Amino acid sequence: MRVLVAIASTYGATAEIGEAVAAELRQGGHDVDVRRVDSVESLQGYDGVVLGSAVYIGRVLTSARQFAARLAEEFAPRPVWVFASGMKSVTAYPLGAAFTSPVPPPYFGARYAIFGGVVDRSKLGSAERSLIGFVGATHSDERDFDLIAAWSGEVSVRMNQFDALDRARSAQGTR
Template sequence: MTRREPRVLVAYGTKNGSTGEIAVRVAGVLTEAGYATTVRPAGEVAESLSAYDAVVLGGALYAGRWHRDARRFARRARRAPGTRPVWLFSSGPLDGSASDRDIPPVPGVRRIADRLDAREHVAFGGRLDESARGRLARMIVRSGKGGDFRDFTAITAWAERIAHDLATVRARREEA
């Protein structure tokens, strides 16, 4: 029997690209760990999730809600046949709070985590700069509250934990 690389989908919903950059880092770590990893905007994932052994889903937070594409993807994932491990991340706090402490998921993301039986949810700081789309976003930047609050060391460490968890799941399956 030929052993194939486990396939992982990293999907994300983003407005200004910051969450996508986090997803790319997560996918890079998983690829380096030996997983066949696909990273795509959640709104562009058309194939069946049955093609994947695991899913990482991220969403940008705006006014306490996950990006629409991430929410829609989660609904579709809930209806997908089969079970696969799922990890969730949010990006959005525009301060150092995500690096200082664990931030619980907002209520809508908590419901998604429960429905998908997610193994973990983590919040990372976001980024908002002069290129941000939307009137409110530009106002926040002009008021001096923008910036890049992402902690790529923490993002990498989280992705490494996912890789470790996937290796453990794989080893158990091979023993059975």
């Protein structure tokens, strides 16, 4: 499958997760492009999308929500997988079927995997440092790249299943 990994990331930690997801998908035999959500001009030619966003104060980034709306309009019913990264509400078991299956529109309204994120106070402005203090986050990198690779591997398997099903339907239609 040709897959787009579309990322909304402010300081780059979620983008690094997106690169890790892409690497695992490539190992699964997929042709993968990684792009920031605001740089995606066209969705044509993609068979699947993985959408990732940072989470701040319990909300995904506006650019990710806007891209999700675009996906719902331009890409559905093709499969979309979603992940987020943040410091709170990390998914206890993201390898469960609900978290490795495609997500229906509006994408961020359904269950999706939330991985641990990064808080680097040195990159934050004073308002952001105040908010981080308010929610009790400390300077840390909570990303679990082994877990992210396992999740991405499960997503890759699901993508291969969709691809096989799509090929079977196409073959039946040409008979």
